[in-house]
Amino acid sequence: MEQSGRNACFNSIKASDTRILKSINLVAVLTALREIGPASRADISRITKLTPATVSNIISLLISQGIAEEVGYGESSGGRPPVMIEFNPKAFYLAGVDLGATKIIAVVTDLEGNIITRTRMELNVNEGRESVMSNLFHVTETTLEQAVDTRSKIVGLGLSVPGLIDAELGISVFAPNIPGWRNIPLVKVFQDEFHIPCKVENDARAMAIGEAMFGAGRGYANILCVNVGRGIGAGIIINGEIYRGKQGGAGELGHITIDPNGPVCPCGNHGCLEVMAAGPAIARSAVEAVKTGKSTLIHDLVGGNTEDITAEVVSLAAKKGDVVAESLIREAGRRLGIGIANAVNMLSPEIVIIGGGVSRAGDVFFEEIRDTVKKRAFTAMVNLPPIVASTQGEEASSVGAAALVLEEMLAVGNISHLMPFHLNYPFSAPASKPRTK
Numbered sequence: 001m002e003q004s005g006r007n008a009c010f011n012s013i014k015a016s017d018t019r020i021l022k023s024i025n026l027v028a029v030l031t032a033l034r035e036i037g038p039a040s041r042a043d044i045s046r047i048t049k050l051t052p053a054t055v056s057n058i059i060s061l062l063i064s065q066g067i068a069e070e071v072g073y074g075e076s077s078g079g080r081p082p083v084m085i086e087f088n089p090k091a092f093y094l095a096g097v098d099l100g101a102t103k104i105i106a107v108v109t110d111l112e113g114n115i116i117t118r119t120r121m122e123l124n125v126n127e128g129r130e131s132v133m134s135n136l137f138h139v140t141e142t143t144l145e146q147a148v149d150t151r152s153k154i155v156g157l158g159l160s161v162p163g164l165i166d167a168e169l170g171i172s173v174f175a176p177n178i179p180g181w182r183n184i185p186l187v188k189v190f191q192d193e194f195h196i197p198c199k200v201e202n203d204a205r206a207m208a209i210g211e212a213m214f215g216a217g218r219g220y221a222n223i224l225c226v227n228v229g230r231g232i233g234a235g236i237i238i239n240g241e242i243y244r245g246k247q248g249g250a251g252e253l254g255h256i257t258i259d260p261n262g263p264v265c266p267c268g269n270h271g272c273l274e275v276m277a278a279g280p281a282i283a284r285s286a287v288e289a290v291k292t293g294k295s296t297l298i299h300d301l302v303g304g305n306t307e308d309i310t311a312e313v314v315s316l317a318a319k320k321g322d323v324v325a326e327s328l329i330r331e332a333g334r335r336l337g338i339g340i341a342n343a344v345n346m347l348s349p350e351i352v353i354i355g356g357g358v359s360r361a362g363d364v365f366f367e368e369i370r371d372t373v374k375k376r377a378f379t380a381m382v383n384l385p386p387i388v389a390s391t392q393g394e395e396a397s398s399v400g401a402a403a404l405v406l407e408e409m410l411a412v413g414n415i416s417h418l419m420p421f422h423l424n425y426p427f428s429a430p431a432s433k434p435r436t437k
């Protein structure tokens with residue numbers, strides 16, 4: 001475990017900082033328990049390369065906090081059968097809220113990302129910023145109320161928001177699809193309202209963190225997670241850490257150029273991936289096809305009203321075997337494949353995970369993406385990463401938002417402070433603040 005991506009970064013830490021060393025050991029034991037449990041103390045000692053005494057101390061601490069449990073005896077290898085230890089995902093709970101362009105989804109999950117309660121609300125972002133904020137509060141409050149049995153054990157709330165985020169300051173800087181949405185101090189307003197620690201992250205990055213912790217990315221240290229809905233964004237995990245880039249600007253896969261002579265993107269450039277392969281692009285191509293009189297089921301599904309054509313309608317028609325719809329989905333898949341091939345050339349991820357509304361367009365969409373990446377990614381000859389759908393479906397970003405809380409809990413430096421496990425641990429505590437052991 002010490003060599004895993006997350007911990008490898010800390011090899012250079014001075015041994016004098018015992019608090020951080022204890023955190024590293026604690027994270028290693030917790031990670032091992034989560035990944036392989038139930039396990040004996042000896043198993044964990046072998047996997048983490050920590051001494052049996054250290055493992056024993058940490059396990060005692062975890063058991064006293066309810067995070068680990070003894071669950072009977074394992075196979076004897078000659079002597080006394082070992083006591084088996086298991087991670088307890090119900091020790092604490094996480095809340096996550098996803099603000100999308102057309103909906104808000106809020107969840108409460110356990111420490112394995114299993115959804116305990118969920119609320120979904122349709123949203124009209126054109127009603128403006130005040131309305132969006134009050135809807136966000138309403139959905140969050142409803143979800144926390146539904147989780148009444150677990151509310152006292154909810155250790156934090158994560159927010160997933162489109163656009164540019166300053167994760168450190170907890171500010172939603174700019175969301176292109178929400179009119180008037182600029183510099184909203186989301187973490188502060190949510191903490192003031194709900195009195196629990198909050199985190200905010202860009203939706204694609206929240207999705208990536210959720211997939212890494214609970215979903216298709218589990219066990220991988222290098223992940224490219226692509227969110228394809230009304231827009232296209234990517235969450236990048238490198239050596240077990242989310243990569244944000246300067247001022248959180250990394251992962252704007254939707255604005256790489258696919259065709260320099262292509263249509264104008266809202267960002268001002270021509271032929272961005274987003275304006276050629278996201279949901280609105282698929283809908284726009286379908287409207288053209290219907291208007292030019294092509295015989296297609298899309299026409300019938302919307303009763304001839306072209307303004308009702310969405311990417312969902314197109315994928316429904318494609319799944320019913322409509323040839324025109326299928327070719328539109330394939331075209332979007334091919335274009336997305338070009339974008340992903342470019343990203344694969346740059347990052348060489350171990351796995352590519354695709355989520356968001358358009359990712360549910362069906363097998364032909366994924367076939368086309370995989371074919372295109374295989375043809376165009378340089379490293380595909382030796383190492384073609386698997387390209388898979390998000391396992392979390394529509395909840396990928398809300399569960400990812402909840403995962404932000406767990407990620408912060410498990411961050412080295414936080415966890416030893418957290419260990420008395422009072423529920424008031426600070427997120428990203430200022431350096432000047434004295435920490436108690």
Ligand SMILES: [Zn+2]
Nearest residue numbers: 255265267272
């Ligand atoms: Zn653009």
